[in-house]
Amino acid sequence: MADLSVKIAGIKMKNPVMLASGTCGFGEEFSRVFDLNLLGGIIVKGTTLKPRAGNKPPRAAETPYGMLNSIGLQNPGVEAVINEKLPFLRQFDLPVFVNIAGNSKEEYAELARLLGKAKGVSALEVNISCPNVKHKNSGLFCQDLGDVYAITKAVKRKSRVPVFVKLSAEVSDFKETARAAARAGADGLSLINTLRGMAIDIKTGKPKLANVIGGLSGPAIKPVGIRAVYEAFSAVKIPIIGMGGIASAEDAVEYLFAGASAVAVGTASFYDPLTPFKIIKGLNKYFEDNSFDSVSVIRGRVSL
Amino acid sequence: MADLSVKIAGIKMKNPVMLASGTCGFGEEFSRVFDLNLLGGIIVKGTTLKPRAGNKPPRAAETPYGMLNSIGLQNPGVEAVINEKLPFLRQFDLPVFVNIAGNSKEEYAELARLLGKAKGVSALEVNISCPNVKHKNSGLFCQDLGDVYAITKAVKRKSRVPVFVKLSAEVSDFKETARAAARAGADGLSLINTLRGMAIDIKTGKPKLANVIGGLSGPAIKPVGIRAVYEAFSAVKIPIIGMGGIASAEDAVEYLFAGASAVAVGTASFYDPLTPFKIIKGLNKYFEDNSFDSVSVIRGRVSL
Amino acid sequence: MKKQKFNINVSDAVILSVKETDGGYFRMKLAAPVIARTAKPGQFISLKVNASGMPLIRRPMGIFSAGKGCVEILFKAAGKGTEILSKKKKGEIISVLGPLGNGFTVREGLRHAVLVAGGYGVSPVAFLYRELKRRKINTTVIIGAKNKKLLYKEGFKSPKITTEDGSRGFKGLVTGQLDKACAGLSCGTSAVYACGPVPMLKAVAQVSEKHGIECQVSMESMMACGIGVCLSCVCSVKEGMGTGYKRICADGPVFDSREIVWRT
Amino acid sequence: MKKQKFNINVSDAVILSVKETDGGYFRMKLAAPVIARTAKPGQFISLKVNASGMPLIRRPMGIFSAGKGCVEILFKAAGKGTEILSKKKKGEIISVLGPLGNGFTVREGLRHAVLVAGGYGVSPVAFLYRELKRRKINTTVIIGAKNKKLLYKEGFKSPKITTEDGSRGFKGLVTGQLDKACAGLSCGTSAVYACGPVPMLKAVAQVSEKHGIECQVSMESMMACGIGVCLSCVCSVKEGMGTGYKRICADGPVFDSREIVWRT
């Protein structure tokens, strides 16, 4: 077996393969598919201060080689996450990243404070790029460089664990956005969140999502994710968790080449829940076949 | 036959189906595939003041349900376009949109002036969203609201024909961008250009495009295009040409529902050059089957 | 750490047969021993219609029968995915996820069941029917369809058939027959089980509740994952004083009708 | 308006046979009368491997033979698309675009031709070979491969074979044989025709030019459209004092070697 272990922002992982936020709940279901101990890490569902019911259904639609979702951050709230969800995950030898979402920098900071005290949290992933909730300016926080900086700063101030900032590629200046997060002290970046998209049922003339606009994920967006990781890798020095359309070990390798230190699998797990497991197996084979002795051999090593 | 005729910015078209810029050259090749007179219109390849050789090959790569290109606006320059390309297109009863690209607002204005005097130009499509050329800020003009306004204004001042501004969805505030173009006097919008993306050959570790980053097009991006058209339709009053992943009459109808007055077919013509022709046939059937007597029955009529 | 139980199962199943049957339905038989062993009526499986390529997302299908290492489904070629499914050939392999969902609950002491099926709702209902017969529970079956051409009724003994256009059986909706069937039943030992379009389920729930009879409805929705992780398939349920959402794939698809908040 | 000529043709072709042959190649025969009628050696067709779904983009393939209403191609199962192609069955239908490109030019007065093929370059070269034979032009064929397992040589009469490992024929590259073959030829009435990997083409061009013999090379590149509209398939050519780009699909794939600016 190849040595696939990585260390990002001080967190040791057996391999670079994680489950992406919102696509693996809090791990319970996947623990019934394969052994969670095999994973590099898990990023749990977006967690808010108060419980959130989420958006009206229908919440998902299939699109060409991808899907739209408008879940709207349905989650039981941070208290329940700490008391009911984290204890389950603590049974495993598995870094747990908690994805947090708030309506203001104060909310983000409070989430960071509460989760910082909780047991079994390896890192925070700060979701400032959710297309499915309404913010002050009805845009994404990450579309405002000031917000990126302020929220990251506020979270960093309260967090006792490393902080990964999750960005969308749908910004006018992506490198500047990545730099704003890094300047504010982010320990890493998670790239990318879904792209805002829409689909209409032409039989009824209705949007396929009750929430009209949703987030596009899946293989369709992989080139955008690769580009974002590549650009961020050249712009900042902090580690990157790459995601967006990863469905195979080849896709994971592509993200590593682009500059990711770890990858997260989302939509592909929906149509094949064994995807993360298969990717780990495939990475092992790839590293062995090529006699590469560590992930750093290829990380960010795209040759121009 | 259903009446599919539309009138956008004063230009009468037999039907709303056009060929997208950069995917149909200057019409010569498609004139050997089907009768160009059947089309609603054609938008010719991005034209610059001076001839441009374009980027180094490889310039294209296949991605999940889409493709990347980095042609880099290879074109013979505006003079050759006027003298050698437009005469050919004047043989047809076909509105011709000339797509223009410059390095500064002065260049755009000059292109508008030269093409305004030329015979056989129905409208200009102002490409301020090409991911494949380097601008002052190495970003896209359309990612700067000031540039959007200034370039549109400069072109409008010189142009004798209607001006469509072509935007990318990759901006922080899409509605504001659309409004900036409208405020500057744009007669219409063309939405969307490709998304910036990248792909890496994991056998060689090299980017699949010599230019590293390219533009993502094809079915994969359709949800982003539909969303952009829908948002622009709610933000501005000027007509919209919708594009991005249109491969069937159903896709075209989806764009019309979202708010497009016409649509343009790009990548799908590469893998099936008959696509535009099939879409016109399919639209006829759709409008007849539903006894809709004009495109306006569905245009922008998504029901919430 | 407590012992892990890997009971969400993905397997490659060999297609044993695909047949067009009554009412324009297709019946597909799959060799899927793990699923066949544990599947209960009301549960479903989810199929990857194309190994690679489109459609990307799995397609959920109620279980029509399970046993002897095989699982059967019943479906209409309604769209892209089911169209491809209907053209599969014997011997081809298809990836199957399941069994998924909770299934119908048959209470101890149940004496009389009324089964109501609309559209492809006959599929899980047929499975339940056979199970109830085996357990010697008195069962009335009501099947509704738009017209006789869309009707599937194989395997049911004297079902009460209703068609909207009256082309077969009673003219009208299933609720008329249901009302009659419920009339004589004692609440404590009876139950209604329904699967079909949501408006039908809502109407069935209302009639059952009027008679004070327990009603289990099998809901449906667009499902991206089928295993409970994506939260895309929710329906509104009563929760405390207010309402909340439950996942149809993992908390359902079968719900007590009184729990559902029907959207108009 | 002058009469329109619709000579870019898309048609659904029936697959008549798919056979694995020498050197791990597959030969596929298609019923494509329109293409068969006009196809010239050096032209190619482009196939939509999957009617819907992935791969999205067509795959270009040199024409191996054309006639009697049929077109043949020769290919390696090298990746996703050709893998699927190799598994197609007789009777299936596939969308074919073509004939595309310019093809080889056989000058009036040509007396001796040297054909050089590497890899699947044998395919268009075989077509040209038969054409030259028909026209009774003296022809020498040189085929190169990594090793004998990767060699396709059917249909050529006593070709000069070179393998890099010496497992068949001469050991080394095609250029050694080419040098010899060119030695005795008179420039005015001879020509070299080559199809294969770009490094081979470059080397062939150099040897030919050294001997002052005209050399036509068939280039290749990633092609998105195949008909000349996308500008994705360009190669560098000399243009006036400088260099420019030409489309391999529409201006080529065959170029006079002296026109090409070889990338190192």
Ligand SMILES: Cc1cc2nc3c(=O)[nH]c(=O)nc-3n(C[C@H](O)[C@H](O)[C@H](O)COP(=O)(O)OP(=O)(O)OC[C@H]3O[C@@H](n4cnc5c(N)ncnc54)[C@H](O)[C@@H]3O)c2cc1C
């Ligand atoms: C729990 C459950 C059990 C089902 N059992 C059966 C059954 O036994 N027999 C049967 O014929 N049908 C059944 N269906 C419906 C079946 O899943 C859909 O008809 C099928 O997914 C349509 O696929 P398509 O590609 O043919 O249609 P499409 O062309 O993709 O779309 C047609 C319609 O099907 C819906 N649909 C598409 N994908 C899904 C999905 N992943 N989940 C849910 N709905 C989807 C779409 O929203 C659309 O309205 C069941 C659905 C659910 C949720």
Ligand SMILES: Cc1cc2nc3c(=O)[nH]c(=O)nc-3n(C[C@H](O)[C@H](O)[C@H](O)COP(=O)(O)OP(=O)(O)OC[C@H]3O[C@@H](n4cnc5c(N)ncnc54)[C@H](O)[C@@H]3O)c2cc1C
């Ligand atoms: C003019 C021309 C004639 C050709 N003739 C033959 C032939 O006779 N026999 C033969 O076996 N092969 C031929 N090829 C090459 C053949 O087109 C590629 O091998 C094939 O496209 C690979 O497809 P794939 O899906 O199997 O590989 P993939 O897994 O998609 O990729 C493998 C390689 O093929 C290249 N490729 C993929 N798609 C294309 C495309 N649309 N155009 C060009 N290259 C592509 C990729 O860049 C990659 O390097 C020809 C290519 C050209 C340009």
Ligand SMILES: Cc1cc2nc3c(=O)[nH]c(=O)nc-3n(C[C@H](O)[C@H](O)[C@H](O)COP(=O)(O)O)c2cc1C
């Ligand atoms: C159904 C669904 C729910 C998601 N929920 C969240 C979330 O709660 N928080 C978050 O940061 N990202 C969320 N995402 C985004 C994913 O974590 C990931 O960034 C994105 O889907 C791209 O990866 P993929 O293409 O592999 O799915 C969600 C994605 C999907 C599809």
Ligand SMILES: Cc1cc2nc3c(=O)[nH]c(=O)nc-3n(C[C@H](O)[C@H](O)[C@H](O)COP(=O)(O)O)c2cc1C
């Ligand atoms: C190969 C290629 C070249 C293109 N060249 C241009 C161009 O010159 N000017 C322009 O405005 N858009 C250009 N585009 C963008 C298309 O016009 C269109 O906006 C985009 O491809 C989305 O449509 P599609 O998904 O149908 O291809 C090009 C696209 C492709 C694929």
Ligand code: FES
């Ligand atoms: S389909 Fe994903 S939670 Fe139900």
Ligand code: FES
């Ligand atoms: S492949 Fe499009 S121009 Fe050659």
